[in-house]
Structures are given as structure tokens and as C-alpha cells.
Amino acid sequence: MNIIFAASPGIGKFAISQCLDSLGPKTSEHRYSFFGGNANLREELLARWPEATELSIRGTLDMRQKLKAAAHLVLMWDGEGLTNILFEARYEKIPTKLFPCKVTRIVNKKLTDKYDLYIGRGTLWGNPFAISREEDGPDRADVIAQYRKYFAEKLATDPSFKRGVFALRGMRLACHCKPDACHGDVIAEYLDGPESLKDEQILQGEGNNDP
Incomplete structure (x- = not known):
């Protein structure tokens, strides 16, 4: 059973x-394979x-043939990537x-208007530490490290801030840094x-213990 x-x-x-972790145990009749594209899944x-064997996809027809040869598909889906695989599996009635x-x-x-919330400077989620224009001042890595410490302290001491952070999970958060490293990466990594x-x-x- 593939x-x-x-x-x-x-x-x-x-x-x-x-x-x-939520899947049942693998039995001797199970053969596991996976589509590449996510290094975390592979690892x-x-x-x-x-x-387990890695499968390459050479076009839609090849993907369809591989899906039809499978007994089941296990798909971890974020609502965006691999929509084509989900569509083909549903179309071919693959469990x-x-x-x-x-x-x-x-x-x-600056590159897209498809975002849920702006987290740049001046907002609750902005990085209060700025990159210096001076040669010996803090660079991008320095201010992100400073923000990481600041963010951890806020989480530890401000319950209302922490509740607000939880509400950001799964959102598209906008700043001006990407594709460079960004303080938003700290937020996303935590969430x-x-x-x-x-x-x-x-x-x-x-909260449940409150009178």
C-alpha cells in the first residue's frame, strides 16, 4: 500500500x-514516499x-500518474502551496x-498589497531598534538580535501583548525588509x-482560573 x-x-x-505524530503506526504493508519541495518534510x-523515497514531479501528467498509483495521500496544506496536488487528488478520488x-x-x-497587518515601525509590532548609518553602529543582524531579546521580554512580562501576538498566527504580516532578514521573522518563528x-x-x- 503506497x-x-x-x-x-x-x-x-x-x-x-x-x-x-498524529498518524497511526506504519505497518509492513505500507510503503511511504513523498513529493519534494519542503525540506522539513523530507527531514x-x-x-x-x-x-521513504522522494518523488520528483515532471509536469501535471506525471503528478497525476503518481497520485493514481497511491492508495492514500497525506497532505499538509497551508491554503496556498500545492493546491494543484489537492485538486488532482480530489479529481482522481484519491483518499x-x-x-x-x-x-x-x-x-x-512595497511589493504587495496582499497582507493582513502592517508590523513596521510606529506600530505595536514594530522594531524599536534602528539600523545605524554609521560604520561602527548596529547593523541588520544587531537590531534583529536586539528585537529578539525585546520580544522575549515583552512576552514574559506583558500578557496583553502576548494575547495580541497569538492573534497574528497564520497572517501575512507586512514590513519593508523582505526578502532581507526582518524582525517579523522573529514573530513568525515564535508563532x-x-x-x-x-x-x-x-x-x-x-484565564480559566480568574474569579
């Missing part, structure tokens, strides 16, 4: 790990099942286990990682 795995390119390692699958995954994206405000889920559960528990 089972094909696929994951949208933007889905992170933690989300993929959670999806794989997680091969760490668990080294015998599909679909895992909807929220992905927090950082985009350049798409395990620590935010732990913090959210703790915060919800504290």
Missing part, C-alpha cells in the same frame, strides 16, 4: 512533526522512516488525509513553533 506525503513549502518543521520523514496548517508569513509592503502553543495553553489556563 502512501504519498506532501507539504506546502512554507510549513515548518514543528507543524509537520505534529501532523506525523522529518527520513528521520522516522529512512526507507486524502488533509492537515490544514497555519503559516505566518512576512511580506514586503509557528512549539513555544507559542505552550504559552497559549498556559495563558488560557490562567
